[in-house]
Amino acid sequence: MPELIARTFAATQWVPPGRFPVAAPTLSIDELPLAGIIRIQSRTDEPAWTARLAAAAGIAVLPASGRCTVDAQTERLMAWSAPWEWLHFFPLDEETHRLEAFERICDGSLAASTLISDSRVGFRASGTGAPALLAKGTALNLDTDAFPPGSAATTRFAGLAAMIVHRLPGEYLIYFDIAYSEFVMRWWLDAADEFLATPR
Helix, strand or coil: CCCCCCCCCCHHHHCCCCCCCEEECCEEEEECCCCEEEEEEECCCCHHHHHHHHHHCCCCCCCCCCEEEEECCCCEEEEEEECCEEEEEECHHHHHHHHHHHHHHHCCCCEEEEECHHHEEEEEEECCCHHHHHHCCCCCCCCCCCCCCCEEEEEEECCEEEEEEEEECCEEEEEEEHHHHHHHHHHHHHHHHHHHCCCC
């Protein structure tokens, strides 16, 4: 029987060696390693329930529309995804106990928690050139005044459904359905060409 090995990276298989990650003076693009992701959907705003949900995510309150809560030290992130829907990102080794915790909170409520870790591929774009690069793929206003650190949006990027998170100043995370990995990788390389060009 063949040995099954869990993936850590998925998208880089689609590009020649040495082309990715992208490293330029003003721009870096890399693929995020596989992480745990849980989608929480709810139809209740009962304060005790939302407080328990926030506590399970390690935050004080659930993020409001268009916002996310970031814990840079633990790599955990809770992002508003849609009305009454949040995505919780966390290190992969926490997957089992975090899912169990959210399932206990949702049990008996008008809410559900779903593990979606394997269905997403994520990328990080950082540097002073990151907003200009991302502007090629989305009509979202990425100006810091309009989309400051701590912002999150479900939008279209390169024609695909995506979530964009302004995690920290100058650092953006972009998540796609993993089925589009090859297309997204080729899009990154094409869009990043101008940042790699040697000035004359």
